[in-house]
Each structure stands twice: as C-alpha cells, then as structure tokens.
Amino acid sequence: MTDDLEQLRQALQPAPAPEGGAKARALRLALENFDRHQASAPTTRPINDRPEPAGRLRGVRLMLSKLTTRAGLAATASVAAIGIALVIYPDLRTRPEPAAVQPATLSVEKAAPAAETAAVKTEMADQAAPAPQPAQDMMLAEPLAQGNAQSAPPLAKQRLRVEGAARMAAPATPAPAMDALAQTESFYPGDAALPTRDTEAYASATPNPLKIAAEDPVSTFSIDTDTASYAVIRSSLTRGTLPPDGAVRVEEMVNYFPYDYPAPQAGDGPFRASVSLFPTPWNKDTQLLRIGIQGAMPAVQDRPPLNLVFLIDTSGSMDDPQKLPLLKQSFRLMLGQLAPEDRVAIVTYAGAAGLVLDPTAASETTKILAALDRLGAGGSTAGQAGLEQAYAVAEDMAADGRTGRILLATDGDFNVGLSDPEALKSYIARKRDSGIYLSVLGFGRGNLDDATMQALAQNGNGTAAYIDTLSEAQKTLSDQLAGALFPIADDVKIQVEFNPATVAEYRLIGYETRALAREDFNNDKVDAGEIGAGHQVTALYEITPVGSPAQRTDALRYAASPESTGSDELAFLKLRYKAPGTATSTLIETPIPATPATPDTDARFAAAIAGMGQLLSDPKYLGGWGWDQAIALANDARGNDPFGYRAEAVRLMRLAQSLSR
Amino acid sequence: MRMETADEDLAQAARDGDRPAFAALVARHYDRIHALSFRLTGQRSEAEDLTQDICLALPAKLGSYRAEARFTTWLYRVTVNAAHDRRRRAASHARAAGGWGDWEVNRRAAMAEETQAQDWLTRTMRQLPPELRDTVALTLGEELSQKDAAEVLGVSEGTIAWRMSEVKKRLRTIARAEDML
Numbered sequence: 001m002t003d004d005l006e007q008l009r010q011a012l013q014p015a016p017a018p019e020g021g022a023k024a025r026a027l028r029l030a031l032e033n034f035d036r037h038q039a040s041a042p043t044t045r046p047i048n049d050r051p052e053p054a055g056r057l058r059g060v061r062l063m064l065s066k067l068t069t070r071a072g073l074a075a076t077a078s079v080a081a082i083g084i085a086l087v088i089y090p091d092l093r094t095r096p097e098p099a100a101v102q103p104a105t106l107s108v109e110k111a112a113p114a115a116e117t118a119a120v121k122t123e124m125a126d127q128a129a130p131a132p133q134p135a136q137d138m139m140l141a142e143p144l145a146q147g148n149a150q151s152a153p154p155l156a157k158q159r160l161r162v163e164g165a166a167r168m169a170a171p172a173t174p175a176p177a178m179d180a181l182a183q184t185e186s187f188y189p190g191d192a193a194l195p196t197r198d199t200e201a202y203a204s205a206t207p208n209p210l211k212i213a214a215e216d217p218v219s220t221f222s223i224d225t226d227t228a229s230y231a232v233i234r235s236s237l238t239r240g241t242l243p244p245d246g247a248v249r250v251e252e253m254v255n256y257f258p259y260d261y262p263a264p265q266a267g268d269g270p271f272r273a274s275v276s277l278f279p280t281p282w283n284k285d286t287q288l289l290r291i292g293i294q295g296a297m298p299a300v301q302d303r304p305p306l307n308l309v310f311l312i313d314t315s316g317s318m319d320d321p322q323k324l325p326l327l328k329q330s331f332r333l334m335l336g337q338l339a340p341e342d343r344v345a346i347v348t349y350a351g352a353a354g355l356v357l358d359p360t361a362a363s364e365t366t367k368i369l370a371a372l373d374r375l376g377a378g379g380s381t382a383g384q385a386g387l388e389q390a391y392a393v394a395e396d397m398a399a400d401g402r403t404g405r406i407l408l409a410t411d412g413d414f415n416v417g418l419s420d421p422e423a424l425k426s427y428i429a430r431k432r433d434s435g436i437y438l439s440v441l442g443f444g445r446g447n448l449d450d451a452t453m454q455a456l457a458q459n460g461n462g463t464a465a466y467i468d469t470l471s472e473a474q475k476t477l478s479d480q481l482a483g484a485l486f487p488i489a490d491d492v493k494i495q496v497e498f499n500p501a502t503v504a505e506y507r508l509i510g511y512e513t514r515a516l517a518r519e520d521f522n523n524d525k526v527d528a529g530e531i532g533a534g535h536q537v538t539a540l541y542e543i544t545p546v547g548s549p550a551q552r553t554d555a556l557r558y559a560a561s562p563e564s565t566g567s568d569e570l571a572f573l574k575l576r577y578k579a580p581g582t583a584t585s586t587l588i589e590t591p592i593p594a595t596p597a598t599p600d601t602d603a604r605f606a607a608a609i610a611g612m613g614q615l616l617s618d619p620k621y622l623g624g625w626g627w628d629q630a631i632a633l634a635n636d637a638r639g640n641d642p643f644g645y646r647a648e649a650v651r652l653m654r655l656a657q658s659l660s661r
Numbered sequence: 662m663r664m665e666t667a668d669e670d671l672a673q674a675a676r677d678g679d680r681p682a683f684a685a686l687v688a689r690h691y692d693r694i695h696a697l698s699f700r701l702t703g704q705r706s707e708a709e710d711l712t713q714d715i716c717l718a719l720p721a722k723l724g725s726y727r728a729e730a731r732f733t734t735w736l737y738r739v740t741v742n743a744a745h746d747r748r749r750r751a752a753s754h755a756r757a758a759g760g761w762g763d764w765e766v767n768r769r770a771a772m773a774e775e776t777q778a779q780d781w782l783t784r785t786m787r788q789l790p791p792e793l794r795d796t797v798a799l800t801l802g803e804e805l806s807q808k809d810a811a812e813v814l815g816v817s818e819g820t821i822a823w824r825m826s827e828v829k830k831r832l833r834t835i836a837r838a839e840d841m842l
Binding site: 007 | 666671674675677678679680681682683684685687688691692695696697699700705708709712713716717718719720721781782785797798801802804825828829832833836
C-alpha cells in the first residue's frame with residue numbers, strides 16, 4: 001500500500017523555512033568556531049554512534065560538544081555578561097562596588113562582590129567550560145547553568161541585548177567587547193583563544209567624480225601597472241563571494257589584460273602612446289577616450305644583469321596552502337627565466353629577520369631551490385627588520401650596470417616593528433633613491449593588507465601583484481617577468497587637458513589611488529608609476545561632448561559661456577617620464593582629435609572590463625547597463641586570447657552576476 | 662547565494678583552512694540541515710538548536726570528510742548522528758529531571774502542551790521507532806534513493822527496503838487504530 005507512504009511523504013515535504021535570525025546566528029558562530037579551529041588545529045574525529053573506549057579528554061570533549069544549546073549557552077551567556085561588564089567598567093577590578101556590575105549582569109547573585117569579578121569569571125568559565133577534567137564534574141555545571149537561565153529571558157534576545165549594551169556603552173572599544181563575546185561563545189571551550197577575524201585592508205578611494213571641462217579642464221594622474229586588484233577579485237569570486245568594494249580598482253583590472261598596441265619604433269623613446277575615441281557601451285550619448293601606452297621590449301639578451309633579493313615573509317600567518325607553498329612554487333617558476341649571470345639572495349622575516357641564502361648566481365639552481373625548500377612558516381612578522389636587511393643585502397650586491405630589485409612576498413601582515421604604513425612609505429621612498437626597486441607579491445586571503453602592499457610598491461618604484469594561483473604566478477613571474485623586473489621609464493605621469501569647446505564633462509575611470517595634483521605634473525620631485533619592459537597601460541575617460549543629451553550638469557546662468565578657441569580638438573595629451581636612473585623628465589605632447597571611430601576588439605574588451613569594475617564597485621554612471629550587457633560585450637571582444645585570460649574574465653563576470661542576484 | 666563551485670571542492674578547501682569556502686558551504690547547506698533536522702526531530706525549536714550545534718561542530722568535523730563520499734551524503738550522516746546524540750541526551754535529561762526544580766517541571770509541561778497540539782504527522786512519527794523515523798525522514802522527507810539512504814545510515818540497501826515495508830505495515834496499523842477511535 002503505497003498510499004500510506006504517499007500520505008506520509010506529502011506530510012513530510014513542507015519543512016518549515018528556517019528563521020532568518022537563527023540562520024545568521026548559526027553562520028556567525030560557525031565561522032568563529034572555524035577561525036578558532038584553524039588557530040588551534042586540533043585533531044578531528046568523526047562522529048561515532050557508539051562510545052569508544054577512549055581517553056578522558058575525549059569523553060569530556062564529547063560531553064561538551066553535546067551540551068544542549070540552551071543549557072550550554074545559558075551558562076556562557078552569563079559569562080559573557082560579566083566579560084562585558086569588565087569592558088564597560090574597566091576600573092571595576094579596583095573599585096569594590098557591586099552595584100556597578102548589575103546593569104549588565106544577568107546572573108546577579110553569582111557576581112556579587114565586584115572585586116572578585118575576575119575570579120568569578122574564571123571560575124564560571126571553568127565550570128561551563130572545563131579544560132581536561134574528570135567527566136563527572138559536568139553534572140555540577142549543568143544544573144548551575146539551568147539555574148541561571150531560569151531568571152533569564154530567551155537566549156537570543158539576551159545576547160542581542162548584551163551586544164547592544166556593549167556597543168552603546170563602549171563605542172570606542174569595539175574590539176575588546178567583541179573578543180569577550182567571541183570567547184564566551186566557544187563551542188569547544190578551551191579553544192577560545194585567538195578569535196581571528198578577517199583583517200583585510202584595502203587601498204580604497206571613492207570613484208573619480210564627474211568633472212566639468214569648463215571649470216576643471218585638466219586631469220593629472222600617475223600610470224599604474226599593478227594587476228593585484230583583478231587577482232583579488234578573481235579569488236573572491238571563485239570562492240563564492242563578491243569582492244569588497246575597496247578591492248576593486250578599475251585601472252588594475254583593465255591593465256591586467258594584454259592588448260595589441262603599436263610598439264615604439266627604434267629611437268622613438270621607451271614607449272608609445274596611442275589614443276582612440278569610440279562610443280560608450282553603456283551610454284550612447286557619451287564617448288570613451290582610451291589612452292594606450294606600449295612599453296618597448298628590449299631584446300632579452302641585451303638586458304642588464306639583475307640582482308634580486310627575495311624578501312620572504314615566513315611568519316605564522318603564511319602557513320597556508322595558498323601562501324608559502326604557492327610562493328615556493330612561484331619562485332621556482334621564475335628561476336627558470338633568469339639568466340646565468342643574474343644573482344639571487346633570500347632574506348626571510350619572521351620574528352627575527354635573517355639572510356637565508358647569500359648572493360648566489362642564478363645558474364646554481366640546486367642551491368637556490370634547496371634554500372627555498374628549507375623555508376618554514378612560524379612566528380610573527382618583523383616587516384621592518386626584514387626590509388632593512390633586504391635593502392642592506394641589495395646595496396652590498398650593487399655593481400655597475402646591474403639592476404637591483406627586492407621582491408617582497410607577503411600576505412601583507414606587518415605586525416612587528418614598523419607597522420605604520422606612512423612611516424614605512426617614507427622609509428621606502430628614501431631607499432628608492434639608492435636605485436633599488438621594490439616589487440610586492442601578495443599571497444593568500446584573510447589578512448591581505450592590500451593598502452600596505454599598494455603603498456610599498458608605489459613608493460618603491462615597483463609593481464604590486466597578487467598571486468592566487470600557480471597560473472597567475474606563471475603570468476606574473478614567468479611570461480611577463482621582463483616587465484616586472486626591467487624598468488624602461490620611471491615616474492610616468494599623464495596629463496590631459498580637455499577642450500571646453502568640444503567636451504562638456506569628463507570622468508576618469510579608475511586611477512583613484514593614483515591621482516596627482518595639476519602642478520605635480522611638472523615637478524620632477526613628485527614620484528609616479530614606472531613602466532617595465534613590454535608593459536602596457538590603458539586609461540579610459542568617459543567624455544560627454546558639448547550638446548550631448550547625456551550631459552548631467554546644467555549650464556550656469558551667470559557664468560560666461562566657454563570662449564571658443566577655434567580649435568575642434570577634443571583634448572591635449574601630455575606625458576612625462578624619466579629614463580631609469582635620471583632625475584629630469586622628458587615631455588611628450590600630442591593633440592587628440594574629436595572624431596569617434598569604430599572601436600577595435602581591444603577597445604571593446606577594455607570597455608567591458610571597465611564596466612565590470614564599475615558594476616562591482618559603484619554602477620551609478622552605467623544606467624540600465626548590467627551584467628548581461630557586460631558579458632555579451634566581453635564575449636564578443638575576446639579576440640585572439642592566446643592565454644585564455646579574456647575567457648576567464650567572462651567566466652568571472654558570470655559568477656559575479658549570479659552572486660549579485 | 663548562488664555559485665558554481667562544487668560542494669566537494671568547497672568542503673576540501675574549507676578543511677584546508679579556507680575561510681570563505683567554509684562560509685559559503687555553511688550558507689549553502691544551512692537550509693538543508695535545518696529541513697532534515699526538522700524531519701528528524703519534528704519540532705522547530707529542536708531543529709533550530711540541532712542545526713546550530715551541527716554548524717558549530719562542522720569546522721572540527723570537516724577533518725573527517727573524505728572526497729570519496731558526496732558532500733551531501735556525508736552531511737546527512739553527520740546530521741543523523743547528531744540527532745541521535747541529541748535524542749540520547751534528551752533521554753538522560755528526562756531521567757535526571759526529577760531533581761531540577763520548578764523551572765524544569767514547567768518547561769516539561771509546556772512541551773506536553775505543544776505535543777498535544779501537534780498533528781497527524783507528529784503523532785505518526787512519534788509512533789515509529791527511531792531507526793524507522795530516520796529512514797522515513799531520509800527517503801520520504803529528503804527524497805533520497807534507498808541506496809543513498811543506506812549510505813547515509815551505514816546499513817545495507819536491503820535493510821532500508823525492509824524498514825520501508827515495516828513502515829508501511831505500521832502505518833496501516835496506526836490508520837486502523839485511528840479509525841477505531
């Protein structure tokens with residue numbers, strides 16, 4: 001008789017939807033446990049139905065893991081209350097005034113003399129959460145927990161209120177309050193240490209605003225050949241989360257991809273700029289101005305020999321499959337690209353900095369690989385000591401005609417020594433003048449300090465790249481190694497002056513962290529970005545021509561209308577650069593005509609990536625243009641794509657589309 | 662949240678310490694754990710607590726996940742086992758409840774009222790022994806095949822088939838008893 005079963009099936013089918021708050025709470029608590037678990041990395045056991053003859057510890061552990069949520073959490077909540085009380089009234093320990101405890105305390109009878117609060121806290125923590133202890137003690141703890149819960153409102157509300165109180169009472173010290181909560185919410189008491197949170201920091205800046213050409217016709221910025229942002233975004237998306245807004249830097253996304261720009265002729269200078277103007281994909285009434293710069297690619301055999309100092313972060317936080325092991329693999333890939341006369345040294349920093357490999361000829365691969373293999377992670381990050389030693393080693397290695405570069409590989413966590421990014425910046429800026437470049441390779445997520453990486457690379461005349469996979473290492477350290485290691489032009493600045501007679505409004509897409517003051521363009525003391533051998537740089541402006549219906553601002557009633565200069569040019573492009581090692585800059589100037597053309601494949605793809613970047617950060621200028629259009633445009637503009645980078649970008653767009661629904 | 666990464670890949674990444682992968686995994690499967698928990702326990706509050714316990718234990722449990730099993734199968738097994746543990750603990754609590762004072766007595770009274778108000782499904786499920794209830798929750802509730810249910814419960818396919826015929830028999834008995842009321 002299947003009818004009975006069918007009836008049961010139908011009755012069983014509508015499982016009630018979980019309550020949203022419960023889900024969010026469970027997720028949060030689970031993540032905290034995850035972090036603790038990562039920090040302590042205990043051995044794990046499968047659940048087993050039958051009790052096994054195992055040690056006491058296991059018995060206690062099992063019992064604890066089976067503490068009912070109500071009883072267990074009631075006990076821990078009262079601990080939380082006392083913990084919070086300590087945070088709110090930090091002088092409690094010294095002032096014996098029981099009344100002060102009460103407002104935030106749920107188990108009042110237990111908290112009586114405030115002078116003993118710390119002791120009570122420990123004691124209760126011990127009862128609710130014993131370290132290895134005979135199992136029968138637990139029977140005492142449970143009734144106690146129930147007793148406390150008796151006078152308490154339902155638990156979820158209770159905890160919310162405690163959190164609220166902590167936030168309101170101590171807005172300036174959120175960190176200790178959160179730690180107290182994190183500790184008391186431990187599912188496996190005893191593992192409560194180290195509630196590591198996501199501590200990533202990004203060099204974010206608000207998107208460049210729309211400028212009115214008549215009021216502010218000059219736009220100045222430094223070029224940027226970093227690609228870290230794109231790799232960070234990829235790593236976020238493939239893990240199933242949208243990247244944080246601050247991680248999105250449109251110019252680094254656009255510059256990630258190779259484009260087919262005309263190369264400079266011999267004797268033309270180190271790079272060549274090409275300009276094109278085409279209709280904007282997301283707005284038919286505006287135009288995109290693309291400035292593409294192609295660096296010269298000197299013949300590989302002509303390049304000067306290289307002094308490389310690997311500065312490798314081996315702190316405890318690097319102990320992750322995505323970090324140190326990937327780093328070793330990446331450097332192994334890179335060794336294959338070095339010439340025999342290049343020299344390599346390895347400096348590590350973790351707790352104390354140390355020279356792991358004396359300067360060694362790149363041809364001695366066995367020796368270098370053995371040194372790499374010996375690296376292990378442990379200790380904290382003595383960033384400053386490491387940097388100082390690396391610069392010292394590089395200065396020792398310096399010889400005529402050699403290029404010196406420090407390759408800093410880190411997850412960005414500079415937590416010992418000089419950890420103030422500003423002070424670090426000025427230190428590197430001083431060292432930059434000694435002719436040693438500094439590039440930064442970021443590894444791993446979780447405490448990736450993108451902001452510090454950016455600051456280091458920008459000030460050290462180098463590039464910042466983020467390595468999330470071995471194929472990214474291949475791209476950065478093998479295929480495009482020459483660009484990463486051999487500068488062909490320093491302090492490259494771009495200044496565009498728009499003609500108010502043809503351009504009503506303009507907006508630079510990306511380059512927010514690279515903006516320069518107008519007067520800095522001609523000041524050779526002001527640092528800017530470098531171009532490496534074969535590097536390409538793309539900058540995109542969205543232009544609203546005079547008379548276009550897309551104009552967002554109205555003409556002013558009392559201001560004189562822009563005087564016609566008689567020129568029908570769109571803008572005037574000026575570039576400044578220094579030959580590596582020189583102090584005075586060279587100027588390149590070229591007018592930009594105002595006739596839009598049909599975009600080539602590269603231009604359309606760059607526009608699609610710029611659209612992707614804006615969709616991920618701030619889509620306010622895109623109107624109704626969304627992921628569907630971005631995907632179609634990018635797909636259509638994949639072109640030759642020998643390395644599959646563009647196909648990958650389309651995949652990422654699809655992921656981002658799914659994730660943002 | 663929707664995403665294309667396979668459960669198994671996420672689980673392995675999470676086991677190796679990948680925090681976002683773990684977050685994605687739990688977010689993706691919370692509803693599934695909750696649904697099965699509800700079908701195993703028959704009570705919303707119980708299901709919620711059980712689900713939370715499982716989520717909290719997952720970081721440690723993932724260490725035992727091996728890629729040869731489908732992640733959902735493994736997760737079902739973790740859930741069923743956790744529900745067993747909880748039932749056993751509830752039983753020992755009930756035995757100890759005598760000495761727990763008024764609060765516990767009141768709580769039990771409230772639970773008794775709840776029970777009265779419950780419907781045919783609960784009455785029926787309550788009358789099935791635990792192993793049949795688990796089998797029903799998996800095959801009828803989660804709509805697993807007998808083979809998958811067997812894998813989750815760690816018994817042979819034949820056992821599941823036998824249990825289901827047993828369920829049928831008991832349902833008939835229950836129906837007859839209800840008709841007689």
